[in-house]
Amino acid sequence: MRIVIAGGHGQIALRLERLLAARGDEAVGIIRNPDQGEDLRAAGAEPVVLDLESASVEEVAQVLRGADAVVFAAGAGPDSGAARKETVDRGAAVLFADAAERAGVRRYVVVSSMGADPDHTGDEVFDAYLRAKGAADAYVRSRSALDWTILRPGMLTNDAGKGTVLLTASTGRGPVPRDDVAAALLELLKTPATAGLTLELISGNVPVAVAVKDVAGN
Numbered sequence: 309m310r311i312v313i314a315g316g317h318g319q320i321a322l323r324l325e326r327l328l329a330a331r332g333d334e335a336v337g338i339i340r341n342p343d344q345g346e347d348l349r350a351a352g353a354e355p356v357v358l359d360l361e362s363a364s365v366e367e368v369a370q371v372l373r374g375a376d377a378v379v380f381a382a383g384a385g386p387d388s389g390a391a392r393k394e395t396v397d398r399g400a401a402v403l404f405a406d407a408a409e410r411a412g413v414r415r416y417v418v419v420s421s422m423g424a425d426p427d428h429t430g431d432e433v434f435d436a437y438l439r440a441k442g443a444a445d446a447y448v449r450s451r452s453a454l455d456w457t458i459l460r461p462g463m464l465t466n467d468a469g470k471g472t473v474l475l476t477a478s479t480g481r482g483p484v485p486r487d488d489v490a491a492a493l494l495e496l497l498k499t500p501a502t503a504g505l506t507l508e509l510i511s512g513n514v515p516v517a518v519a520v521k522d523v524a525g526n
Contacts, residue, residue, distance in 0.1 A: 310334040311497060312375045312413075314360060314404050315382030316353060317344040319466075320419060323490035324379065325353035331494075338371065338382075360400035368407035377415035377497050380404050380444075390436035397437060401444035409453045415503070416454040417496055419489070420445050422462050422481065422508055445506065455503035457496050461489045462510040474512025475519040482510030495520035 311328055313321045316337020328335040329352025337353045338360065339345065345355035356371050360382060372378055380401050384392035401418065408416050424441035448456045462482045469487025492509055495517050496502050501524035514522070 309376040309497065310336065310374060311377050311379060312336040312338065312356075312372050313353075313379045313381055314338045314400065315380070315419075316348055316355065317341070318381050318383065320464075320486050320489050320493070321379070321381040322347065322351050323486055324381070324493050325351040327490055327494045329353065336371070336375070338368075360403060361395050363403070365403060365406045365410055368403060369410040372407055372411035372413050375411070375413050377417065378404065378408050378413055379417045379419065379493060379497070381419040381493075384437075388433075390433050393433065393437045393440040396440075398440035398444045398447075402447050405448050405451055405454060409451060414453065414455045415497070415500065416448060416451075416456045417493060418445060418448055418456065418458045419493070420458050420460045420506075422460045422479075424460060449506070455500065457502045457504070458506040459489070459492060459496065460506065460508045462508070464489065470511060471516055472511070472513050473516055473519050474510050474514065475507055475516075475523055477505075477507060479508040479510045479512075484510045488516060491516045492520065499524050501525060 316339045325335040335353035337348045338356050340359045342357045348355040384396035421441045423438050426442035428438040462484045465483050465485050467485045469485045
């Protein structure tokens, strides 16, 4: 598979790129900072420098053409303000979805957030983040030309992956290692029958591959 990942230098994205490379798949990571290119190459991915806050739909579509699937894993980051939650966490996700449609790439996997809701209330930056992610998810779900899956992990940790998770429409709060999020993304990409699902993910007792097959009805 050829997989293009928005936010290619993110902690989850780098883990996913390593997994894809180990399988012999072709991973392409979109980054804004060219200095991050070497980290992507070390992970086995091809870096593409493109700013999703300023790029046009056609510029992004040019990168996506020929891909088997795309993953939106970009984010403004914990140190950014509310304005960039809107331009990155919502705006870039919408742009990426439009570009996927234009490029003819149907499979679209989103790394969202537990609690994402366009109607979430509150005045803190994290509240703005949850509204932005919720609005982006709603937009993606409205696109009939996309075979989308939305993954909403719980509290992310850098603990070593356990390889076992709880993956359902509603898990309740809980932590999950980034290793296991990346492993779940890989399995979702391999399982087209998960299209149309919004899933929450936390640590659990079911092997990742089995958990994905279970939600896909396999």
